[in-house]
Amino acid sequence: MGRAPCCDKNTVKRGPWSPEEDAKLKSYIEQNGTGGNWIALPKKVGLKRCGKSCRLRWLNYLRPNIKHGGFSEEEDRIICSLYISIGSRWSIIAAQLPERTDNDIKNYWNTKLKKKLFGKQRQKQGSKKGKEIKSMAVSNNNNQNPYWPELPIMQQPIPYSNNEQKFINDHTSIRKLLIKLGGNFSEDDQLTNIVPNSQYPIDNLSMQLMYQNHINFISSSPINYVLNTTLSPLPNTKYNMDGPAEFEHMINNNPQKIDGLEFLYEDIFIDKSASTSGGNLDWEAMDPYLFPLPPIVTLNDGGFQQGVILQEGALDELRYPMAQ
DNA sequence: AAGGTATCCAACCGCGGACGC
DNA sequence: CGCGTCCGCGGTTGGATACCT
Numbered sequence: 001m002g003r004a005p006c007c008d009k010n011t012v013k014r015g016p017w018s019p020e021e022d023a024k025l026k027s028y029i030e031q032n033g034t035g036g037n038w039i040a041l042p043k044k045v046g047l048k049r050c051g052k053s054c055r056l057r058w059l060n061y062l063r064p065n066i067k068h069g070g071f072s073e074e075e076d077r078i079i080c081s082l083y084i085s086i087g088s089r090w091s092i093i094a095a096q097l098p099e100r101t102d103n104d105i106k107n108y109w110n111t112k113l114k115k116k117l118f119g120k121q122r123q124k125q126g127s128k129k130g131k132e133i134k135s136m137a138v139s140n141n142n143n144q145n146p147y148w149p150e151l152p153i154m155q156q157p158i159p160y161s162n163n164e165q166k167f168i169n170d171h172t173s174i175r176k177l178l179i180k181l182g183g184n185f186s187e188d189d190q191l192t193n194i195v196p197n198s199q200y201p202i203d204n205l206s207m208q209l210m211y212q213n214h215i216n217f218i219s220s221s222p223i224n225y226v227l228n229t230t231l232s233p234l235p236n237t238k239y240n241m242d243g244p245a246e247f248e249h250m251i252n253n254n255p256q257k258i259d260g261l262e263f264l265y266e267d268i269f270i271d272k273s274a275s276t277s278g279g280n281l282d283w284e285a286m287d288p289y290l291f292p293l294p295p296i297v298t299l300n301d302g303g304f305q306q307g308v309i310l311q312e313g314a315l316d317e318l319r320y321p322m323a324q
Numbered sequence: 325a326a327g328g329t330a331t332c333c334a335a336c337c338g339c340g341g342a343c344g345c
Numbered sequence: 346c347g348c349g350t351c352c353g354c355g356g357t358t359g360g361a362t363a364c365c366t
Contacts, residue, residue, distance in 0.1 A: 016334070016360090039351065055352080056335065068333095091354060106355075107333050 007039070007050040014050075017057055021047055025054055026062045034058075060101045067099040071108055079105060079113060 013021075028045040035041060039051035047054065060066075071079075075097055082093045088109075090102035097105065 014336075037351075050336090052337090052352085053335075059353095060334075088355065102354075103334080110356095111332055 007052075011048065012042075012050045012053070013048045014053070017061075021049070022057070022062060025058060029058060029062075056103075060103045065099055066101060068104060071113075075100070076113060076116075079109060080117065083109065 024045050024047060028041075032044075034055075035044070037051075038055040041051055041054050042049045045054070049057075078096055079093055082089075082096060086092060088106070090106045090109075094100055094102040094105050
């Protein structure tokens, strides 16, 4: 038994929206709101569309303050850092870029950014474009490690449009992010359970500092990988990685893919088999955005712990830290 | 110029979670 | 607690367009 369809596909219109439909939907929602029920909305508006289609059209195209295309380098960096930190949680990533939709970011990543960073880049090693990207990362990061480009320091809100400064300042998005990653909040809205063994209830200020330190840490951390694959489909395997060789070893000895990093397998490890260098990864050709994997910094009793890639079950890992 | 291929992106699909009854 | 409904999300599709040979 499959799931009942949300609407009758024989009676609803599908495909591209006409300007008339756009106008109807926009005008209705601006005057009346969505009414909290997308399924019922098309009837009220007078559209022969599925409610989900209306919702998508509104959220991705019609609602105010939507920006399409023309992603800035700043936005590229935010998307890259968040993607590598949390994977394809496009809605969370989009929450950090208020004028962008998750669909837009997802499309941008899949069609351009991913290739820019991991794909075509390698084939053009030594080409002008490749050099530009590498030098960009280095010059953005003149006193820090050259492998990871400077990331935005989030103590100041990104100057998004007028009243859209809901970014880091109000912590809503961070809270949402942390909740998604497995945390929970006590009733007084303090972040008490996110960090295991923490003696500190984490208030909004602490949370801001935590995020700020995370970003600062990413920018300044030495190459020191601690990839805990208990968070991935690779069971009970821990790697304290001193560098790419360890990472490669881990990949070679685990046929499963690491959740969220599948594209690495497609773009890099397929290339590997075709290489004439005895199967060694061409780490030099890897784009500077890629490594070291950005650590999520978490507070613990000793200060900061680096290098834990938060994936599914990340909080469990934090509650049961690696044996020293 | 024509045909083939690659790229882009709006829209669709189906699943999982939240919520109300 | 179970069930049904709706919402939101991430993955995928397919048409339009650009680019290449």
